[in-house]
Amino acid sequence: MAADLARRLRRLERVAELMESRWTLPIVKKPVGLDGLIGLLPAGGDLVCALIALGxxxxxARMGASRGTVARGCLNIGIDFLIGILPIIGDYADVLYRVNTKNVAMxxxxxxxxxxxxxxD
Structure with missing residues (x-):
């Protein structure tokens, strides 16, 4: 049971890394992932990223996280989405506010x- 949970947690951590810190851009010296890149797409990029984060x-939740943790995770996604839809500010915030990393840690x-x-950890 614990081995299965550990394997599933590692998979979630890989998703978080891919979405938020897979590559380092030389200009900004910050790790970025698909979230920062997909979020640049107008009218749907932030929605796609929010749906991935919801997954x-x-x-x-399927692994047994409490309702409180799931609720906080959904709140984090909502905050990330609302900030992300703001032009320019939202694109930069996508690089800084790592919703998937926060949720996987929770x-x-x-x-x-x-x-x-x-x-x-």
């Missing part, structure tokens, strides 16, 4: 309460 939270902490072998 991470749903998987956390899911890990929550699951570690009942499965200490998963660890806090």
């Amino acid at each position: 991470v939270v749903i998987e956390g 899911i890990r902490r929550d699951l570690a309460r009942s499965h200490p072998e998963l660890g806090e």
